[in-house]
Amino acid sequence: MSVMRPSLLRRGVQALTPHLYRSSGAGAPIGLSRTGLIRQLSAAAPPVPPSHPVWKLGRLNHVAIATPNLEQSISLYRDVMGAEVSQPEDLPDHGVTVVFVALDNTKIELLYPLGEKSPIASFLSKNTNGGIHHVCIEVNDIESAVSDLKAKRIRCLSEQTRIGAHGKPVMFLHPKDCSGVLVELEQA
DSSP states (O other), X not given: OOOOOHHHHHHHHHHHHHHHTOBOSSSOBOSOOHHHHHHHHHHHSOOOOOOOOSOOEEEEEEEEEEOSOHHHHHHIIIIIXXXXXXXXXEETTTTEEEXXXXXXXXXXXXXXXXXXXXXXXXXXXXXXXXXEEEEEEEESOHHHHHHHHHHTTOOBSSSSOEEOTTSSEEEEEOGGGTTTOOEEEEEO
């Protein structure tokens, strides 16, 4: 549905109001009521272009898979499928050990719990075989993205961005606000 700015709509109605009540010759007014005119102008108005955000979504950086057995998952991708697999890296601030599987167009991030309070341990307690944990999408300006999304009532899982596995700022968005998917935004 097209949307017209209220100031333009008011000016259009004011300019056309005298023409609404011209006589049809029989003394009855012709044309539309003021409300009818507003409806017609609103429907026929060209759309107002959306404000251009300072930030935008970029490419898919990775799909993260939580695994209950990191060595077995590494072997699957490296030995069975022939993929290039990184060395495990512990990220104590995030409570995970990560391994990246290189693909032509993106990466798979294998996640394994690190420490007692690991969010991956909690995920694996509900999904004992493991599974897709989150998707990571790059953004060109993460601070603007986080500020804008918070203003649009998208919940973030931390107050501020944190440094992620690639050494860049990241932010996780609540899955209940993102169609049931845990989304990680990463600075491109």
